[in-house]
Amino acid sequence: MSRFWSPLVHELTPYVPGEQPKSNTLIKLNTNENPYPPSPKAIKAIKAEAAASLRLYPDPNADQLKAALATYYNLDCQQVFVGNGSDEVLAHTFQALLKQQQPLLIPDISYSFYPVYCSLYDVKHQMIPLTDSFEIDLQDYQKNNGGIIFPNPNAPTGRLLGLSTIEALLQNNQDSVVVVDEAYIDFGGQSAASLVPHYDNLLVIQTLSKSRSLAGLRVGFALGQSDLIEALERVKNSFNSYPLDRIAIAGAVAAIEDKEYFETITETIIQSRQTLSDSLQAMDFEVVPSAANFVFVRHPQHKAEQLASALRKQSIIVRHFHQPRIEEYLRITVGTDEECKALIKALQLILGLEQA
């Protein structure tokens, strides 16, 4: 608290990301990182970019990366926006497109950064409860609004909405922007990117942090018709001309282009998720159906917070949210098969199920 702060700063309740421990002896299943390394081609491209040319500014428009993404999603470069992680892309989206006269609609259980952006940019908003089974009910969004945003698959639940449902939402809300935050879409969902040419009110946001194993590089992007992208560019160019460094651009291009590696690791994670879900269910956990690289689970006989703390004692970190409606749940990242086995073994011990 200080007399020098702007009035806004006093009102902020900043987002708190999941713990990033400095020790690497822990099994880290708390922030949905990919358990597999980035594409070897991305690593190679990054090393090649570590050169004298770092003295020069990057391309402020990251045209090469926009072109790679446009090719991948069969869109034009003018339909692609890139930023320093999807968090930056989201922040610009709130300021450029979601700050309107009518309130923005947000599911009550979703990415907890959304209300923080609302407070940063003074965006009117209304939280819309998910159903008891954590689903989005389209009827609940049939009201005047200045925009709609939700993750698909949803976080932290993992539940997926199909494209036909998203299309219905777009058709029912033709006067406001619908933002589909697809951080986890590559683990079993179908991207709404294919709808971009057909709906001028759709913005799709993705990240390279999850399915491309590049959380450490900070690259996110948005796909939408050129009018929406231009709004993001105008804010970006009033904030920071060069949000992506040379190395991030080079690594991201190579990662997007290496489709084969991407498909192999995402397929592996999808299979591991199934095995993990089965094992958890065998231990009486309720597992919400997940299309993401995490599972959202509760145990009818054990408090989630106590389970998280008992796992932590066994050097395994999972995510627990102190938040109404979900405080009995744990969000567990799908790790390698070895990590998943260690988790199951630790839980067996904690629940007293271990075979002697």
Next chain:
Amino acid sequence: MSRFWSPLVHELTPYVPGEQPKSNTLIKLNTNENPYPPSPKAIKAIKAEAAASLRLYPDPNADQLKAALATYYNLDCQQVFVGNGSDEVLAHTFQALLKQQQPLLIPDISYSFYPVYCSLYDVKHQMIPLTDSFEIDLQDYQKNNGGIIFPNPNAPTGRLLGLSTIEALLQNNQDSVVVVDEAYIDFGGQSAASLVPHYDNLLVIQTLSKSRSLAGLRVGFALGQSDLIEALERVKNSFNSYPLDRIAIAGAVAAIEDKEYFETITETIIQSRQTLSDSLQAMDFEVVPSAANFVFVRHPQHKAEQLASALRKQSIIVRHFHQPRIEEYLRITVGTDEECKALIKALQLILGLEQA
């Protein structure tokens, strides 16, 4: 223009950075990049960080980099803020500290991004004319204000304010924050960082883009007492938890720690600036005294815009601003000695001074 844009977006006039040509056959003296490569230790650290660990998020607080900067400037870690280029640090500063009831004071000739931030965050401001010799006159800042910001050395003029003048400004403005933007301070000025422990209203902002040859890596930082830094952290943590990627952190730490290399290249540039200034004066250019890695010059007989365009035809890019009071000036980055010689030769040709 689109019905989906927030009202703010319609009002924005984004900043336009200097041209970043994709061809590298040009002699690029237009965006004040360092002509020398980054420290070999920084390149090595970057390559080492290009590894499997990129799948993990970076440290959201970049503690290692804060520690390196705190050591370098003899401050505490709580007195250091880091961001994705000094442009991001500046943006957060406008929102966190400079948006006040009273107007922010800005020199009329300075970094042209400042008024853009004002428009992005709706910050009241007043442009204060520099004197005819492009100097800041302290008397002009003796008025009610919600903050003061200026580059030191100033850009695009290159003129330096001494620490005693800055101290007078801090003493005369104890109720508002004074931001000293030191992008170019290492080329001959004395940083106000040493004043941080003594003035709770001082924020110093720097970048690794210029003196550390890392424009392509995007790292900037702020130094100030912990109250001011906390305001920046609160905004940062409401915007993007992980603004600096793992590679940027690693490269920046190594660059800050390699003091010897830094001193060698900045000293070289200071000497080249002197030689370049002498040569330009010998051709009747008026050269504003510069403490930066650029010179700001005009020729009494030749239009700046025409000179810039004639240089461009000879594959040399310099910066010309279409802006009242300075449209007869060119801002020329101090390149390598070879690049400076090529510039002088090209100008001799253009001015008809070339020896037969």
